Amino acid sequence: MRSGATAVYELVSASGARVACVVFLLLSVGLAAGLYAVLVRASGSRSVFREEPLVRGSVATVASLLLFSLLFGTVYATLLSGFYRVELNEEEVLLHYLFPSHTVTLQRMELAEVEGVALLPGRWSLRLHTHQGATYPSALAQEPVAFQSWRALNAYLEGGRGDVTPAELR
Known part of the structure; x- marks a missing residue:
């Protein structure tokens, strides 16, 4: 545990x-x-x-x-492709996938940035980028949920960016 x-x-x-x-x-x-x-x-x-x-x-x-x-x-x-759930632990990020069902574990130090990408009106995808150049896209999500996750991931990576506005996601 x-x-x-x-x-x-x-x-x-x-x-x-x-x-x-x-x-x-x-x-x-x-x-x-x-x-x-x-x-x-x-x-x-x-x-x-x-x-x-x-x-x-x-x-x-x-x-x-x-x-x-x-x-x-x-x-x-x-x-349907991409992770549907992200789990933030002290030193690890777990990305849960449905199709096929599996979990990818990344160390916190591996992650370089989190990007929010508008793919359809009101639908967004998150992309996690590592320092090694790997990209992990999320499944397509509604904008408010994607923004909340994006904000939390940025705060997790950068140490407390709680003052992010929705315009920064765009």
Whole structure:
């Protein structure tokens, strides 16, 4: 067990992120299956003068997999990847990830700065930078939660910057 106080900042609800993952997964699978069905049906309707199908099953499969990868990959990369919770201990920072579920532990001395980045209107991502050049982005969070976490991380790294204004996050 670690000694000292621990501060925990949750940027995204873990249960909400899991529900979003399932919804986007099902939506992506459904659209890809729909594309496959349309392409296979189109290939089954042959004309009298044509003996070859318009679209082969392998082409329909590849097109469906590409659509699934594009849809779900984009959602994962923009909304679901990154840490969803940050835990500040005396000398360590723990970054908790959902997809895949794991925790990254960084020493306080490794961290160089915390950056707040606006990605969508009202949605922000935090980026932790280390002195070695590594970057750890957070999942997409609402602006007030991201600002509160950004402020706490800056105070943790810089020793008490409690007078930060929302304009500094932008």
